[in-house]
Amino acid sequence: MLGKQIVERDGVLVLSTEWQAARSREIFYYLLFMGGQQKEDLTLEFWSHQDYQRVRQNLHSTISRGRATIGNNVVVYRDDLYCINPDIDIWCDAHRFEKYIRDARGKPSRDVRTQELWRRALALYQGDFLPGFDSLWVIEERERLRELALEAMIGSGDCAQAQADFGGVVIQYQQALKLDEFREDVHRAILMCYAAWGERHKIKAHFEALRQLFLRELGCDVSDETVRLVRNLLG
Numbered sequence: 001m002l003g004k005q006i007v008e009r010d011g012v013l014v015l016s017t018e019w020q021a022a023r024s025r026e027i028f029y030y031l032l033f034m035g036g037q038q039k040e041d042l043t044l045e046f047w048s049h050q051d052y053q054r055v056r057q058n059l060h061s062t063i064s065r066g067r068a069t070i071g072n073n074v075v076v077y078r079d080d081l082y083c084i085n086p087d088i089d090i091w092c093d094a095h096r097f098e099k100y101i102r103d104a105r106g107k108p109s110r111d112v113r114t115q116e117l118w119r120r121a122l123a124l125y126q127g128d129f130l131p132g133f134d135s136l137w138v139i140e141e142r143e144r145l146r147e148l149a150l151e152a153m154i155g156s157g158d159c160a161q162a163q164a165d166f167g168g169v170v171i172q173y174q175q176a177l178k179l180d181e182f183r184e185d186v187h188r189a190i191l192m193c194y195a196a197w198g199e200r201h202k203i204k205a206h207f208e209a210l211r212q213l214f215l216r217e218l219g220c221d222v223s224d225e226t227v228r229l230v231r232n233l234l235g
Helices: 022-034 039-046 052-070 093-104 112-124 136-162 166-179 184-197 200-217 224-234
Strands: 007-009 012-014 075-078 081-084
Touching: 022 039, 022 052, 022 075, 022 081, 022 136, 039 052, 052 075, 093 112, 093 136, 112 136, 136 166, 136 184, 166 184, 184 200, 184 224, 200 224
Parallel strands: none
Antiparallel strands: 007 012, 075 081
C-alpha cells in the first residue's frame, strides 16, 4: 500500500484488471484500514448522494464483485459488520510499518535495537499511501502515515546522533525535510551537527536558506528559538 498497490493471495498476484469494479478494491482497502463497518456507514462513505434502495443494491453487488476477485472468505459479514475475516492471515506493509514505529517509541536512542526498528520501518515506507486514490479517507490516512514516516526519520537521526554519527544524522534529517521542509526542530538539529563538525560556513548557508524559504513560502521569519541557536553556534 505504500508507494504502490500490490495485492497477492496465496503468493499469486491479483492483477488490477481482475477487479471487476474499482470501488470493490477501494472498499477492501477501506475495511483493511478502517476496520469493520456497518452497512449504513459504508453506504454513506461511498454512495452518499444516491437513494437508499439503489445504495443497498450497489453495496451488495460491489462486495460480491470484490469477493469474486480476492476470495469469498476475505470480506465477511459478522455481528452486523462488514469486515476483513479475522481468521485469515494478512500481511500489509503499512500495518507492519506502524508496528515497528510503535515498538520503537520511547526506547533509548543509544540502543541498537531502537535504531533497527526505525530502519525496518523506513525500509517499508516506499512512498505515499495508495497513490492514485483521492478519496477523503485515503488523503487523511496518507497524511497520518507521512507523519509517522517523519517520526521514523527523526527517530533514526536521533539514534545516529546518540552514536556521534553526525553524517548519518544529517542524512536522516534531510530525508525528513523532504516530507516537511518547515520543521524547524529538524533544521536546528542539522545546524547543531554542522557545529559539531566545526563547519561554520554551513551553519550560515543553511540558516540563510532557511530564512529565505520561510519568507518566500510563509511570509514570515524563522522562530526566535532558531535565531538564538544560530547566534550561540556562531559565537
